[in-house]
Amino acid sequence: MSPAATGLEDQGPVALFGTSADPPSCGHRSLLAGLAATYPLVATWASDNPFKAHGAPLDVRARLLGTVVAALNRPGLRVEQGLSSPRAIETLERAGALWPGRELVFVVGSDLVPQIPRWYRAADLLGRCRLAVVPRQGWPVAPADLQPLRDLGGRVELLPLSIPATASSAIRQRARREQVPAELWPELIQHNLYGLSTPP
Structure with missing residues (x-):
């Protein structure tokens, strides 16, 4: 039984996951489901990355x-858009x-570890939280990659989650059905988001 299913949302650690969600992919969906099965409370939000051009507001x-x-309809999984900030330390505060x-x-x-x-x-930032790293295909994590974080006082763990190799950038270039969560297609098509006007 997952921690979130035991009614323990009001105790234990809080997992924080911000993403550009530009658009959310099946990888995001899988990751959120995995986090909800691991932590009693998972807060997620859409963020603006100052180093990226975004496809939607x-x-x-x-x-x-x-x-x-x-x-996903998982107890303990929620959107907390008020956590969104270009600076991670502000999100933690x-x-x-x-x-x-x-x-x-x-x-x-x-991919963000370096x-x-x-x-x-x-x-x-590292002194105020535990850092959980999710492996992404194409971005293996070596012990040497984590040492600079530990030198700064970071408590780092690798999450044993298997996430589909989907990326929002690939969806923006050419969307395929297996990359986009089914629940998003009606809105994407209705508003012609990311250049989509018909299902793939």
Whole structure:
């Protein structure tokens, strides 16, 4: 039985997962389901990445992410759009105010591991949370990659989740049915998002 199914959402660690959700992919859906089976409470949100050009406005991406979360229908999995910030430390500060006294687990894909030591106030960030790394295909994690995080005081763990090799960038270039959660197609087509006007 998953932690979320035991009525323990009000205790234990809180997993935090921000994503550009541009658009949410089947990989995002699988990851959220895996997190919901691992942690009693999972908070997710759509974010603006200052280093990326986005295919849809933030409010649209947040709505699409909410559609995926609603379709998963997992206790303890929720969208907390108020956590969204270009700076991860600000997200953690907001999460700490929402859930005082709870352990915070910041979830990232393995592709981000080399960047984290260069993030704004990286040492403060790593001191306030546990870092959970999700392996992404094409981005293997070696022990040497994690050492700089541990040198900054990070408590790092690898999550044993198997995530489909789908990427939002690939969907924006050429969407295929197996890449996009079925619950998103009506909205994507209705609003002609990402250049989609008919099902693939």
